[in-house]
Amino acid sequence: MKQKIGFIGSGKMAQAIMKGILSSGTISAEQIMVSAKTEQTLKTVNNHFPIKTTMNNKEVACWSDFLFLAVKPDIHREVIQEIKDDIKDDAVIITIAAGITLQWLESEFDQQVKAVRSMPNTPSFVGEGMSALSVNSRVSNEEQDNVLAIFRSFGQAEIIQEELMDSIPAVSGSSPAYVFMFIEALADGGVKNGIPREQAYKFAAQAVLGAAKMVLETGLHPGELKDQVCTPGGATIEAVSALEEHGFRAAVLKAMEQCTERIKTLKA
Numbered sequence: 596m597k598q599k600i601g602f603i604g605s606g607k608m609a610q611a612i613m614k615g616i617l618s619s620g621t622i623s624a625e626q627i628m629v630s631a632k633t634e635q636t637l638k639t640v641n642n643h644f645p646i647k648t649t650m651n652n653k654e655v656a657c658w659s660d661f662l663f664l665a666v667k668p669d670i671h672r673e674v675i676q677e678i679k680d681d682i683k684d685d686a687v688i689i690t691i692a693a694g695i696t697l698q699w700l701e702s703e704f705d706q707q708v709k710a711v712r713s714m715p716n717t718p719s720f721v722g723e724g725m726s727a728l729s730v731n732s733r734v735s736n737e738e739q740d741n742v743l744a745i746f747r748s749f750g751q752a753e754i755i756q757e758e759l760m761d762s763i764p765a766v767s768g769s770s771p772a773y774v775f776m777f778i779e780a781l782a783d784g785g786v787k788n789g790i791p792r793e794q795a796y797k798f799a800a801q802a803v804l805g806a807a808k809m810v811l812e813t814g815l816h817p818g819e820l821k822d823q824v825c826t827p828g829g830a831t832i833e834a835v836s837a838l839e840e841h842g843f844r845a846a847v848l849k850a851m852e853q854c855t856e857r858i859k860t861l862k863a
């Protein structure tokens with residue numbers, strides 16, 4: 596791919612994407628330019644990635660064929676006001692922000708903008724991202740393929756109906772946070788029983804990675820995979836029983852409900 600990719604905002608999510616893109620080798624460092632609010636962040640970015648950086652959002656806007664808006668939802672309006680007259684006529688604008696809709700982007704840019712709404716996640720950093728994307732009618736099939744190629748360079752990506760976008764953070768955008776909590780808790784339990792902490796993290800994280808791969812690669816129902824671990828009258832079913840008793844699944848569903856409620860309030 597030869598196009599130029601810009602990022603306005605270089606925080607945690609943008610840096611995860613940059614790392615994933617560059618590690619894939621699909622896009623070279625010369626094809627990426629980023630901006631941020633502070634010089635401190637751009638210095639950090641430059642320490643990790645040999646890419647162009649600037650404090651000037653307009654410079655990124657007029658340079659980019661694919662322009663990521665990687666700022667928080669409530670910063671989108673001020674950034675768009677600043678850059679909207681500078682973007683290329685055929686630029687594809689990609690927001691990664693929770694709650695920012697395609698219709699809102701179209702109205703804020705006040706022109707026939709090509710817009711993509713996306714929800715990536717931080718495992719993009721290691722090339723294992725999961726991103727959901729919706730595009731507006733002005734994005735051509737070829738442009739959609741290019742956007743998918745960018746997102747697939749750092750993990751998996753799928754187009755979904757925009758109506759479902761508010762529900763994606765709870766299941767894949769935010770969920771790495773709860774999975775990290777789960778891994779931390781597993782490791783704490785191991786440490787409690789005397790396993791050295793570093794080994795406990797490794798055993799816990801590899802068990803989560805392996806379990807996820809089993810779901811993705813066997814095609815078996817997660818319940819069936821769970822059943823395969825539970826030896827009748829054995830130890831695992833005791834753990835499963837205790838998790839049910841303490842509302843494990845209900846806690847996850849409640850967390851997701853609250854996450855989705857919050858997304859609705861983040862709409863600009």
Ligand SMILES: NC(=O)C1=CN([C@@H]2O[C@H](COP(=O)(O)OP(=O)(O)OC[C@H]3O[C@@H](n4cnc5c(N)ncnc54)[C@H](OP(=O)(O)O)[C@@H]3O)[C@@H](O)[C@H]2O)C=CC1
Binds near residue numbers: 673692715717
């Ligand atoms: N973190 C995550 O796991 C995910 C986040 N997202 C979305 O990504 C977006 C960013 O989140 P996240 O990376 O976590 O947040 P961060 O706070 O880490 O990053 C925000 C970035 O925006 C920059 N910024 C703020 N104001 C401006 C401005 N006026 N012009 C240019 N840059 C500006 C900040 O600059 P500086 O660093 O200099 O202050 C910072 O680099 C959000 O919209 C969020 O919904 C989506 C999926 C997952």
Ligand SMILES: O=C(O)[C@@H]1CCC=N1
Binds near residue numbers: 693768
């Ligand atoms: O916490 C947030 O609002 C963002 C959206 C998904 C992950 N982080």
